[in-house]
Amino acid sequence: MRVTFHGAAGEVTGSLHEVEVAGQRLLFDCGMIQGSPEAEARNADPFPFEPSALDALILSHAHIDHIGRVPLLVQRGFRGPIYAQAATADLMPVMLLDAAGIAESEAMRANRDRRHGQPMAVPLYTKDDVREAMRQVRPLPYDVRTELSPGVEMCFRDAGHILGSCSVELWGDGRKVVFSGDLGPKGTPILRDPAEIADADLVLMESTYGDRLHRDRAETIHELEEILDDAWRSGGVVLIPAFAVGRTQELLYWFAKHWDDWKMSRWQIFLDSPMASKVVDVYDRHHDLFDDDAKRVWRNHPSPFRLPNLHITESVDESMAINRMERGIIVIAGSGMANAGRILHHFKHRLHRKQTHVVFVGYQAEGTTGRRIVDGAKWVRIHGHDVRVNAQRHTVGGLSAHTDQRGLMDWYAGFRDRPPLALVHGEDKAREALAGEIGEAYGISATLARPGLVLEV
Incomplete structure (x- = not known):
């Protein structure tokens, strides 16, 4: 099993992690990069892989920084199934149609104001692209281990972040990788607490608030x-x-x-x-x-x-x-x-x-x-x-919908035998602080994921 980090590896947004397992190429999330205009311009860049070569896409939840480039992925050639928890599948068209509407409006405004000789602005994707992408969505429930292909299985576990948010368990090649998705704090109203997971050979964990504790x-x-x-x-x-x-x-x-x-x-x-x-x-x-x-x-x-x-x-x-x-x-x-x-x-x-x-x-x-x-x-x-x-x-x-440093450490502590840990979805200040605390508490050295980094499991 091989994991390659492409997005949200040194920043919070733009979730994009590739897994090669049992002859399959899978993707965890396909999120939009958010922030400055310069950062958001990167959304239009080519993907660092060939979309048509992917076998499946697995989504952790419906926030745009985790699903916002799904229509673009499909537009550029991805034809595999898109697995999402049932509530996430229901939220996806709402979120993506809104994002497409904003992109179309911004392109229209830019073209209205453009100067002579400037190229026409084109939206990242359109509402028709969203509708096309939704045809590939396959809703799944929580806590059901599902075969994706011979030798590859996955299970969604409640992450307590938003409705339908998931941590993902993925098995293949005799190994198991767990992707936390975005983890919510315990005691969040409406939502259940994040599910504990006991074993993994590699954990990809978010670190948005890895350097601070939330107020009571x-x-x-x-x-x-x-x-x-x-x-x-x-x-x-x-x-x-x-x-x-x-x-x-x-x-x-x-x-x-x-x-x-x-x-x-x-x-x-x-x-x-x-x-x-x-x-x-x-x-x-x-x-x-x-x-x-x-x-x-x-x-x-x-x-x-x-x-x-x-x-x-x-x-x-x-x-x-x-x-x-x-x-x-x-x-x-x-x-x-x-x-x-x-x-x-x-x-x-x-x-x-x-x-x-x-x-x-x-x-x-x-x-x-x-x-x-x-x-x-x-x-x-x-x-x-x-x-x-x-x-x-x-x-x-x-x-905050994200848990804090203590919550992240407690969630990781639920794993037996302290598996290798890669920190994603966090700015360096937050990730370095969290890595230091985890190293001191549990005696492991967490990896700070970077775009292009490959980990063998």
Whole structure:
């Protein structure tokens, strides 16, 4: 068995790992690179392998940095099956059609503004490419060992990151490799805790927050309550950049659970996303994947997805109308890193106001507008305009969909005999810190994956 690292090897996004086993060439994930314009331009580069030579694609979950180049892979010749957990398979067309729509809109805008002699902009892929790719998707349940081909088997295990997120067990050639996917913290609302896995000959583990510990969740929820209360007293508006899957549902969960004590009925809540209602429908179809606490909240409180003051705004006109409201509103909009999507329009209209509260609830990659704001930028450029940042900024790290250093170490500790470990999906600062802690605790030297690195198992 041979593993070759191509993406998310020294950075968080762009998941892309190749496995050669029993005469088969498989791929773990095919994610989009996110961050600066220079980083995102790499998405159009040729793949470091021939797509038509791949036998199968295995997806860990539906976030764009793990599935965002799947239509491009198919467009360039991949014809094999795409294996995904059933909820992931349901989320994929929602996420990918949205990404294609953004790419098409950005190409249209670039062509409208292009100067004489400049080449026409072309979207990375289109909605038709997404529909074509979805024909190859094969949904699978959790915890069922499945034969992919003679001598090759796999199993999806719950990773507790978003609905349908998986760690992947892969067997072949008498060896076993485990890919963590993105691991969620224990006790995350709605989701079950990450499954423990006992054995492997090689572990590929994410390391997004390998250099830090998250704040206690109870303290984080209290902080969120204080932010909302302060924003209400100041007559302001709360803007929350959040991906359509994951943190958005958790935020609505907390709003429902604390409906009375947070006085949530006084707010108007806008889930400003053209795909939000479709994501909600997927969650409603997969209650069997919820944890016990979430099932109780659904029974005993207003449904988080059916709050009486929740407005799901799908059209552009509905989104624009939000900016005519002066106070008492909470806007949750994508993208989660504020590098695209409707949140930028709200930033453009409201960042200059001191009464605006911007709440970051997830990871902000280098080069994104979100990261610049978190790092204290006084000005940001949005749609070609410089916007003054006078808004109050809040980073609520305890709501991250990724587990922290302690959670990563605990998950690895579940393996017997301390198998070899390769760290992926992390910036070097985070990976080096995690490797040091694991080396001290367990006496192993973790490999920091780099593009092109090959490990024999």
